[in-house]
Amino acid sequence: MELYQGPLEVKEIFARWLDEEAASNYGAYIPFVGTIRAEDGIEALSFDIYEPILRSWFENWQERAKARGAIVKMAHSIGDVPVHTSSYVSAVFSPKRRVALELIEEFVEDFKANAPIWKYDIKEGKRIYAADRSTPMDGAGLLA
Amino acid sequence: MITVEFLGPIGKSPIEIEAKTLSDVAVKLKEDPQMAVWLDKCAVALNDTMVKDLGTVLKEGDRISILPPVCGG
Numbered sequence: 365m366e367l368y369q370g371p372l373e374v375k376e377i378f379a380r381w382l383d384e385e386a387a388s389n390y391g392a393y394i395p396f397v398g399t400i401r402a403e404d405g406i407e408a409l410s411f412d413i414y415e416p417i418l419r420s421w422f423e424n425w426q427e428r429a430k431a432r433g434a435i436v437k438m439a440h441s442i443g444d445v446p447v448h449t450s451s452y453v454s455a456v457f458s459p460k461r462r463v464a465l466e467l468i469e470e471f472v473e474d475f476k477a478n479a480p481i482w483k484y485d486i487k488e489g490k491r492i493y494a495a496d497r498s499t500p501m502d503g504a505g506l507l508a
Numbered sequence: 509m510i511t512v513e514f515l516g517p518i519g520k521s522p523i524e525i526e527a528k529t530l531s532d533v534a535v536k537l538k539e540d541p542q543m544a545v546w547l548d549k550c551a552v553a554l555n556d557t558m559v560k561d562l563g564t565v566l567k568e569g570d571r572i573s574i575l576p577p578v579c580g581g
Contacts, residue, residue, distance in 0.1 A: 411580070412515070476581060482576065482579065483581075484517070508534075
C-alpha cells in the first residue's frame with residue numbers, strides 16, 4: 365500500500381505494478397482509477413487518513429485475496445488533490461480473469477465503506493467535510 | 509487513565525478519562541454536547557483494532573479512537 369501527498373502519478377504506479385508482477389504468472393491485471401470530477405464548484409478534494417487502521421484493513425484484504433490466489437494493490441493521496449487528477453488507484457492480479465473481476469468490485473466497494481479516510485471539498489479555499497457522501501463504518505453507533 | 513482521540517472531521521483534541529469498559533467511555537462522551545451529534549455515526553477502535561462490544565474491558569494506557577463516517581477515493 366502506498367500513500368502520497370497530493371495527486372497520484374497514475375501512469376508511473378500502474379507501470380511499476382505491471383513490472384513488479386511481470387514474472388508472477390498472473391493471467392489477469394485489473395486496475396481501477398478514481399479521478400476527481402469537477403462538480404458543485406469544487407476546486408479540489410482533500411483527504412485525511414488514519415494510517416494504522418488503513419494498514420490493518422489492507423493487510424486483511426491481502427489475506428482475503430491470497431486465499432483466492434490473487435493479490436491486491438492500492439495507492440491513495442493525503443491532502444489536497446485538484447479536479448481532473450487522481451486520488452485513488454487500486455488493482456487486482458489473479459491467475460484467471462473471473463477472480464480478478466469479482467475481487468476488484470468487492471475490494472473497491474469495501475474500501476469506500478471501511479477504509480479510514482475522510483474526504484473534504486475544497487471550495488473558495490475552504491475545506492468542508494463531505495458529510496453527505498460519507499458512510500458510517502461497520503459497527504458505527506456503538507457508543508450512542 | 510485511558511486516552512480518547514477523535515479522528516478526521518470531528519476536530520476535537522484528545523482527552524484522558526477514567527474508564528473500566530467501553531460503556532464508561534460512552535457515558536463520558538454523551539456528556540459532551542459536541543460529541544452527542546457524532547456518536548450514532550461513529551465506529552470505535554481500541555489500540556488501532558476495531559471493536560464492537562460495549563463490554564470490552566479497558567486497562568491503564570489504552571487508546572480509544574473515534575472514527576466518523578468515511579469516504580475514500
